[in-house]
Amino acid sequence: xxxxxxxxxxxxxxxxxxxxxxxxxxxxxxxxxxxxxxxxxxxxxxxxxxxxxxxxxxxxxxxxxxxxxxxxxxxxxxxxxxxxxxxxxxxxxxxxxxxxxxxxxxxxxxxxxxxxxxxxxxxxxxxxxxxxxxxxxxxxxxxxxxxxxxxxxxxxxxxxxxxxxxxxxxxxxxxxxxxxxxxxxxxxxxxxxxxxxxxxxx
Amino acid sequence: xxxxxxxxxxxxxxxxxxxxxxxxxxxxxxxxxxxxxxxxxxxxxxxxxxxxxxxxxxxxxxxxxxxxxxxxxxxxxxxxxxxxxxxxxxxxxxxxxxxxxxxxxxxxxxxxxxxxxxxxxxxxxxxxxxxxxxxxxxxxxxxxxxxxxxxxxxxxxxxxxxxxxxxxxxxxxxxxxxxxxxxxxxxxxxxxxxxxxxxxxxxxxxxxxxxxxxxxxxxxxxxxxxxxxxxxxxxxxxxxxxxxxxxxxxxxxxxxxxxxxxxxxxxxxxxxxxxxxxxxxxxxxxxxxxxxxxxxxxxxxxxxxxxxxxxxxxxxxxxxxxxxxxxxxxxxxxxxxxxxxxxxxxxxxxxxxxxxxxxxxxxxxxxxxxxxxxxxxxxxxxxxxxxxxxxxxxxxxxxxxxxxxxxxxxxxxxxxxxxxxxxxxxxxxxxxxxxxxxxxxxxxxxxxxxxxxxxxxxxxxxxxxxxxxxxxxxxxxxxxxxxxxxxxxxxxxxxxxxxxxxxxxxxxxxxxxxxxxxxxxxxxxxxxxxxxxxxxxx
Numbered sequence: 001x002x003x004x005x006x007x008x009x010x011x012x013x014x015x016x017x018x019x020x021x022x023x024x025x026x027x028x029x030x031x032x033x034x035x036x037x038x039x040x041x042x043x044x045x046x047x048x049x050x051x052x053x054x055x056x057x058x059x060x061x062x063x064x065x066x067x068x069x070x071x072x073x074x075x076x077x078x079x080x081x082x083x084x085x086x087x088x089x090x091x092x093x094x095x096x097x098x099x100x101x102x103x104x105x106x107x108x109x110x111x112x113x114x115x116x117x118x119x120x121x122x123x124x125x126x127x128x129x130x131x132x133x134x135x136x137x138x139x140x141x142x143x144x145x146x147x148x149x150x151x152x153x154x155x156x157x158x159x160x161x162x163x164x165x166x167x168x169x170x171x172x173x174x175x176x177x178x179x180x181x182x183x184x185x186x187x188x189x190x191x192x193x194x195x196x197x198x199x200x201x202x
Numbered sequence: 203x204x205x206x207x208x209x210x211x212x213x214x215x216x217x218x219x220x221x222x223x224x225x226x227x228x229x230x231x232x233x234x235x236x237x238x239x240x241x242x243x244x245x246x247x248x249x250x251x252x253x254x255x256x257x258x259x260x261x262x263x264x265x266x267x268x269x270x271x272x273x274x275x276x277x278x279x280x281x282x283x284x285x286x287x288x289x290x291x292x293x294x295x296x297x298x299x300x301x302x303x304x305x306x307x308x309x310x311x312x313x314x315x316x317x318x319x320x321x322x323x324x325x326x327x328x329x330x331x332x333x334x335x336x337x338x339x340x341x342x343x344x345x346x347x348x349x350x351x352x353x354x355x356x357x358x359x360x361x362x363x364x365x366x367x368x369x370x371x372x373x374x375x376x377x378x379x380x381x382x383x384x385x386x387x388x389x390x391x392x393x394x395x396x397x398x399x400x401x402x403x404x405x406x407x408x409x410x411x412x413x414x415x416x417x418x419x420x421x422x423x424x425x426x427x428x429x430x431x432x433x434x435x436x437x438x439x440x441x442x443x444x445x446x447x448x449x450x451x452x453x454x455x456x457x458x459x460x461x462x463x464x465x466x467x468x469x470x471x472x473x474x475x476x477x478x479x480x481x482x483x484x485x486x487x488x489x490x491x492x493x494x495x496x497x498x499x500x501x502x503x504x505x506x507x508x509x510x511x512x513x514x515x516x517x518x519x520x521x522x523x524x525x526x527x528x529x530x531x532x533x534x535x536x537x538x539x540x541x542x543x544x545x546x547x548x549x550x551x552x553x554x555x556x557x558x559x560x561x562x563x564x565x566x567x568x569x570x571x572x573x574x575x576x577x578x579x580x581x582x583x584x585x586x587x588x589x590x591x592x593x594x595x596x597x598x599x600x601x602x603x604x605x606x607x608x609x610x611x612x613x614x615x616x617x618x619x620x621x622x623x624x625x626x627x628x629x630x631x632x633x634x635x636x637x638x639x640x641x642x643x644x645x646x647x648x649x650x651x652x653x654x655x656x657x658x659x660x661x662x663x664x665x666x667x668x669x670x671x672x673x674x675x676x677x678x679x680x681x682x683x684x685x686x687x688x689x690x691x692x693x694x695x696x697x698x699x700x701x702x703x704x705x706x707x708x709x710x711x712x713x714x715x716x717x718x719x720x721x722x723x724x725x726x727x728x729x730x731x732x733x734x735x736x737x738x739x740x
Contacts, residue, residue: 090442093563100611124442127541129529133563136536149436150443154460154495161455163441 052181052189057200060176061159063169066152070143071123071131079175084118085198086171087190090153090162091144092126093134098166101184102138105168108190109142116198120145122152124165172197253320254327262321269317273308276300287613310451325414329407336404344385344394347695351711354695356723358730359709366698366706373696373708373733380729382694391696402685405678412675420668425449425458427663432525432542433656436464438495439515439663459513459665463491464499468522468657472591480551480590487519487659504659514665521660523547524555526575526598532564532648539564542656545575546618552588553577558620559600562609567647570603570620575655579634586634598652599634602643603627691715692722694729708734 055061066078066088078086089105091098109119121144123131128146135144145152153162160169160180170179170193178197181190240248252258277285286306290297297306304311351357362369366389374384374391382393428446429437437443439461467488473481485506490499493512502510510517525542532538538561545557554576561569578590579597586597606624608615615621630644640651692714701707710733712726 094560094609094617096609096612096614099562099609127539129537129540130561130563133532133536133538133561137563137565149462150438150440151462151495153442154438154440154462157440157456157458157460159456161440161442161458163455165442167442 051183052179052193054179054193055177057172057176057178060172060178063171063175063177064155064159066145066155068145068147068152071128071135071146072143074143076120076143076145078120078171081118081120082175083173084115085173085178085194086169087117087119087194088122088169088171089119089185090122090124090165090167092124092165093130094126095165097184099134099138101166102134102140104185104187104190106138106140108187108194109140111191112194113141117194118142122147124148124150124153170194170197172200250327253324254331255324256328259321259324259328262317262324265317266314266321269314270308272300272305276305276308278309279307291613322414322418326411329411333404333407333411336400336407340397340400340404344383344392344693346385346387347390347392347697348711351695351697351709354711354713356712356726357710358727359707360730360734361701362698362706362708362734363704364706366700366708369698369706369708370696373698373710376729376732377694377696380732389697389699392693393695394691394693396689396691399686399689399691402682402687402689404682406682406686409675409678409682413672413679416668416672416675418668419671420450420666422450422452423457424664424666424668425453428520428660429663430544430658430660431463431465432544432658433465433468436462436490438462444663459493459515460495461491461493461512461515462495462499463489463510463517463661465489465659466501468659470522470591470657482591485519485522487522504661514667516664518662518664519659520662523658523660524553524575524577524593524596525656525658526557526573526596527653527655528559529651529653530559530561530564530569530648532561532569533567533646534565536565538569538648542658543573544618544658545573551591553591554588557618560607560609560617560620562607564648567604568607568609568625569643569647570605570607570622570625571600571650572603572620573598573600576634593655595636596655597634597636599632600641600650601627601632602630602641602650604643604645604647690722692725694726696733 063078066076068076070076078088087105087108091102093099105119112119119142121140121142123144124147126146126148131144131146134140147153156162160177162182164182166182166184168181168185168190169177170181170190172178179193181193277289279286289306290301300306304313308314348354352359362372370386370389370391374386374393377391377393378384380395382395383397384391384393386392426446426448427444429444431437439458441447441455441458465487469484469486469488470482471484473479473483487504489502489504489510491502491510491512492499504510504517504519506519509519523544523546525544527542528539529537530539539559543557543559545555547553547555554574557573557575559569559571559573576586576588576595576597576599577592578588578594579586580589580595586599603620603622603625605626608621608624628644628647630641633641635641635652637652637654640649642649692712695711695713697709697711698706710726710730712722712729714722
């Protein structure tokens with residue numbers, strides 16, 4: 001066992017703290033996004049925050065109260081869908097990866113029609129005319145909240161705020177978030193998630 | 203490293219042990235001696251000394267600067283992911299190599315972190331031991347009085363009536379009264395003043411550490427963001443609502459202060475005559491904000507350098523421009539676009555602005571337009587140009603395209619430019635439109651109406667928890683530096699001896715370190731007068 005002079009010992013302790021901070025910093029990746037560039041296509045570079053996160057039933061964050069008016073002017077409240085699995089998709093008609101995943105979401109919503117699984121979109125930073133044209137084009141059968149200010153995203157700031165769009169949440173029958181997908185969804189991936197969560201006993 | 207060293211005692215009568223011990227220098231001498239084997243501790247000590255040397259710190263500083271060069275030459279993931287993915291598709295092999303070296307995310311790269319952590323460690327390792335030595339120096343009692351006071355730079359002697367003890371006591375009382383630190387011994391009094399110099403030195407070093415920590419704090423926990431906001435709209439401070447977002451390493455998306463800002467009105471005033479015609483004279487953005495989601499809103503006027511502060515987050519007004527509004531119907535008769543489209547100013551004297559309108563859901567074909575907005579359109583020999591930045595005659599001229607906007611898959615695009623690779627230009631004259639005018643697209647592709655314009659502002663949203671600590675540390679650095687420059691450490695010694703004839707011979711000596719500011723001579727003679735006067739009274 002060797003002894004360092006007292007100043008050196010102190011300094012080594014300081015360096016150890018610095019290293020610990022660095023490790024902690026490396027573990028926490030700050031995702032950066034931009035409105036016009038959403039999340040990128042993610043195929044070729046490591047975006048860090050891209051991908052699917054699943055939460056085990058015991059450790060699921062509670063979804064916040066979400067309510068508002070849809071693009072067609074009717075009222076929506078997430079709490080009214082308690083008892084159904086809810087797929088919530090944040091999108092905008094201007095966002096390239098959202099357009100990429102739109103056919104998948106439209107198809108899955110048709111496959112899972114019925115009260116057991118509900119789909120709801122959150123249309124952010126869009127003008128209603130463009131949004132309606134988008135829904136017509138991609139034959140989206142489910143409603144979307146009109147959210148030009150990102151108010152719904154802000155509702156999630158205490159739990160799992162979307163860090164870019166598209167972001168898709170799968171909310172279980174008790175109103176807890178079972179999975180989050182950042183970036184465009186895949187048909188098989190989202191289908192498996194919905195099946196798994198709707199097969200759970202509550 | 204810091205450029206500020208406590209001057210060593212250079213006075214002729216400096217008592218031993220008063221100088222700063224330099225254990226590191228001694229150890230270095232041993233380490234360099236050939237044939238001496240270093241143990242583990244020795245090597246560690248050697249490594250630590252190398253790391254905390256000024257040369258290493260300078261090399262690290264240079265590396266930090268050199269390492270950030272690729273960050274400005276190559277597109278960065280954090281600021282421009284679209285450009286990065288563009289780079290991957292145009293240079294697949296090179297991009298893989300660059301990606302492997304984290305050159306698309308320089309400021310988050312492990313090697314970059316290694317450089318700044320080493321630099322930080324080096325600086326701390328340099329400043330901390332020096333600080334500890336300064337603490338010792340500030341607490342040191344005055345040294346013993348030297349034997350021959352007449353050899354000091356300042357000296358005086360006088361004869362006093364009474365015992366030597368009485369004369370010494372009187373001297374000690376005078377010096378204590380002048381706030382000298384006094385130490386007494388057999389036949390002598392030693393006093394020192396000006397420890398504030400050491401306090402200043404200490405303050406300087408600690409404040410320097412404080413600066414480093416504050417900057418680190420800001421870098422870890424702060425963030426910077428931008429948002430373009432059109433009049434009549436609002437946004438909530440959450441990541442999806444921000445156009446650019448540069449978080450510190452420890453910022454998580456839920457950390458953003460949840461406020462809402464809506465832009466009610468923006469006004470810009472311009473000089474209307476003289477050589478400064480068209481120069482802006484004032485910008486004011488009337489906003490309403492609420493600091494809790496769904497809470498009551500309060501009015502505020504943003505202007506240049508007059509930010510809104512919400513829970514420590516500052517919202518600055520940094521730019522403005524025009525967003526012409528359009529209504530576009532497609533070939534099937536549906537309204538496929540209705541709203542404002544922000545254009546970016548390309549020059550300042552007339553605020554001529556350019557932008558792109560994309561209508562990816564128009565049928566039967568996607569539509570795109572490249573536009574120029576002229577706030578004050580004037581015919582200049584057959585060509586329209588904007589002569590004034592205010593919207594006196596706002597006109598817009600558009601080049602129309604149809605085809606594939608490349609928006610249904612592939613890399614994300616900027617909203618301000620049009621990727622025309624999959625588009626064909628429509629055979630229609632880009633005739634400038636006035637507010638309310640329409641143009642019918644050829645081939646039954648639809649109609650565009652220029653319905654008016656809105657103004658937009660661009661806002662910079664910054665949160666820097668290190669800002670105030672950095673300011674305080676900066677002021678403390680300056681204060682410490684001034685103290686250590688202007689306060690002198692000075693010593694006064696008194697020796698008293700009985701002459702045998704019932705009188706006492708008193709000798710007074712004075713010494714100062716670095717008498718750059720001068721003035722010790724006067725202080726010394728007035729002290730001598732006080733001490734002898736006091737002795738005479740008794």
